[in-house]
Amino acid sequence: MHEMTLLINIAVALVAAFFGGLAARRLALPPIIGYMLAGIAIGPSTPGFVGDLNTISQLAEMGVIFLMFGVGLHFSLGDLWRVRNVAIPGALGQMLLATLLGVALARLWGWSTASGLVLGFSISIASTVVLLRGLMDNGLLNTPHGQAAVGWLVLEDLATVFILIVMPSLAATGAGFDWLNLGATLLKAGLFVLLLMFVGQKLIPWLLLTIAHTKSRELFILATLALALGTALGAAQLFGVSLALGAFMAGILVGRSPLSHQVGADLLPFREAFSVLFFVSIGMLVNPGYLVDNIGSVLVLAVLIMIGKPAITMLMGLIFPWPARTALVVSAGLSQIGEFSFILGQAGMSLNFINRDQYSLILAGALCSITLNPAMFRLILPAERWLQGHPALWRALNRHGTAPPAVEESIADHVVIVGFGQVGRYIVTVLGQMRIPHLVVETDAARVEELARLKVPTLFGDAANSEVLEHAGLNRARTMVVTVPEEAAAEMIVSATRSLAPSLPIIVRAATDHGVQRLADLGAQHIVHPQMEGGLEIVRHTLLQLGFPMREVYRYADAVRRERYDSGRDGVTDHRVLNELIGAVNSIEITWITLSPGNALAGRTLEDAAVRSRTGASVVALQRDRNLIANPNSSTVLMPGDRVGLIGESEQLEAAEKLFTSGGVTL
Structure with missing residues (x-):
């Protein structure tokens, strides 16, 4: 069994993470909470099976690489520049003030200045994963307020990369810097970035296109894996910079390739799997006994994250001319810490700036803040109404006039269309020409931007895997049309819609004959099987061309539809229609x-x-x-x-x- 240690640890970690994530989702919590609790369950501080922390931590490093590669892949200076008035002063000011509060709290607890800096850095940055999920679930991702929050997080991610470069130059003892080491580190990082930008920006896109022309999916996936892992390891071994910086830069360069969307799709399963192992490894480091003994410190840190950081953001809203709702949305989104805080904490542990118990405290703050973050989003509207009840405070915060109403508040008697692919595009076009109100729910950012240019009300989010449908005004809608091609996703959407709006008519496409029955059982009233409908249309033209009477041709097509869409019919009587039709026309x-x-x-x-x-x-x-x-x-x-x-x-x-x-x- 000794030879299977790696396999056993991977299997146990993934199984524990699955049950932990499933339990978290049943409780309407982010799956990250479940993954970390799974890590605690198989960690050395709890009874039962104890995973090999060293083995899982090495696998978790790949999770860090893929996380940072994904950040670089979707990084856009253009997006950041559009919200620069909010993101740049806001992110930098909030990180500075939150870091100072963290240092002050750490000194109050008797920690060293270096430990305080690690704590301050860790609580100053929020989780991109948690933020995006919260914005999607609340229908805010494609609003100006949500875009400002995303730009804010992008700048925080960039700052995290810089902090990871600078941290090794902090003196392990004392409160100063090793300026010579810092200069050497920045020089190496600069050389790495320059080399990658001048050589890699042409080499990497050319390599991906060359591999794509081989028409081998396996080679393309291997090439993308090699780029992500090879660049990260090369940056660490040859230039002495962090794995995170190498992966981030590789993602930026691949993002310039016309194949970037395919790269993102191919790497998604690897990123998700190794990210899960990363969060499990984080949980394994938590010492529950220490947290119980220091529950007061845990609560103070949680209050600093969930109340102190939003308070800083709101105070900055009094200084900078932001809309009040933007300040509220950003405050709710940043009232948590997550994966990048873990990465910074691990870097601090490896440099002996903090010990394992201090790291457990940071992780406990993350668990509390991520768990309560959905509630923070639900407080946005009540907080806005409270501020409006205090005119002087509202005028000081809201210097851009009345904010436009949310999508769900501005539309009624509409058609909800899930998916803006080929089918959804036709429906949107027809409804637009007929001046029928409609709302589109879409997950693809490029399509959402196109819909924005067309001035079509849109919610950016995954209707099958988030609470975005709660913001589609289903109780005021006339009907819903589900056009997504994936049958499993369609079933989840129909089920969620039926629970939110029991009487809303649902039209949905099915991919298989079995799917027709499953969708009907879930509550869809009108189900369309595109392949069957296309086949019937071809049959109709064929029979009419052969001279069969039009009425009888349509009668036969209707018989086939009844048989295929109604699984309770045996079809024998219906198929007899065609035989009668053929016999009649022969004479x-x-x-x-x-x-x-x-x-x-x-x-x-x-x-x-x-x-x-x-x-x-x-x-x-x-x-x-x-x-x-x-x-x-x-x-x-x-x-x-x-x-x-x-x-x-x-x-x-x-x-x-x-x-x-x-x-x-x-x-």
Whole structure:
């Protein structure tokens, strides 16, 4: 069994994380809480199975690499520049003040200045993962307030990278800097960045395109893994900078490639899996006994994170001309700490700035703040109403006038469309032309930007995996259309919608025959199977081309739909329709004949034309100016250009064609 230590630790860590994450989601908490509690359960400070911390920590390093690579991949100076008036002064000022508060608290507890700096740095930055989840769940991600919060976090991420570079230069004892070492570290980091920017910005996109042309998915995934891990390790071994900086820079360069979206999709499973191991390894470092003995310190730190940081943000709102709602949204989003605080804490432990018990205290603050962060978002509207009840304070905070209403407050009697792919795009276009109010829920950032340009109300979030539907105004909507191609996601969306709005009509696409029944059981009233509908349309054109009567063709198509969409039908009776149709048409034909100009029948009634007595064929329809007259009566007057529908045997129809196309018929 000794040879399977690695496999056993991975399996136990992932299984524990699964049950921990599942329990957290059932309690409406972020899965990160469950992962960390799973780490505590298999850690050395609790009874039962004890995981190999060294083994799991090495695997967790890959989680750090993939996290920072993802940050770099989605980093955009343009996005940051658009919200620079809020993000730049806000992030820098808040980090400085929060760090000073952390240092002051640490000194009050008797910690060293270096330990206080680690504590201050750790509580000054928030979790990007938790922030994005909170903004998505509350329908705020694609609002100006949410974008300001994201830009704020981007700047904090950049500052984290810089702190990780500078930390080794802090004196291990005393409160000063090793300036020579600091200069050497910054020089190495600068050389690494310059080398990567001048060489890598052309080499990496070219390499990815070359690998893509091999048309091998395996090679492409291997190339992206090698870039992320190889660049991070190369940065650490050759330039002495952190793994985080190397991974971050590799992500920025790959983000400039036209294949960046594919890289992000391919690396997502690896990032998620190793990030889970990272959070488990964090939990394994927590000493529950120490936290119980120091519960007062835990509560003080949690208050500093969840109340002190938002208070700093609101005070800065009095200084800078931000909208009040922006300050409130940012305050709620930043009232927590997470993965980057863990990374900084681990770096502090490796440099002997803090010990394991001090790190446990930071982790306890993270657990408390992440757990309560959803409640902080729910306090935004009550806090806004309270501020509005104090006009002087409201005017001081809100110097941009009245904020626009939230999406769910500004729309009613609308159609909710989940997904803006090919199908969703058609629906949006038609509803827009008909001036029917509609709201789109979409997860792709590029599509959300396109919808914003089209001025279509949009919620940015995953309707299958977040609370974003709670902000779609379902109780005031007329119907919901679910266009996502993934059947599992569609089922989750239908289930969530039915619990939020029991009477709302739901139209959803299904990918399989079994999916039709599952979606119906979940409460969808109208289910469309695109492949089947496409097949029926082809069959319809084929049968009409072969001369089958239109009414019977539609009757057959409806029979097939009833059979496929209603699993309770056996289909035997319905399929008999086609056999009857074939048998009937074999003995009788229907054809359309155009009345030629100058024909003697023009201007006369069907009674005068006496078509049946002359030819044996019967007139069953008449088309004029795109209007169809079914079974026209005997007083109907024939006009040049009329298309006359007749049924009869072949000889009878040939005689009728001569009658209607000849110009010299004697009546």
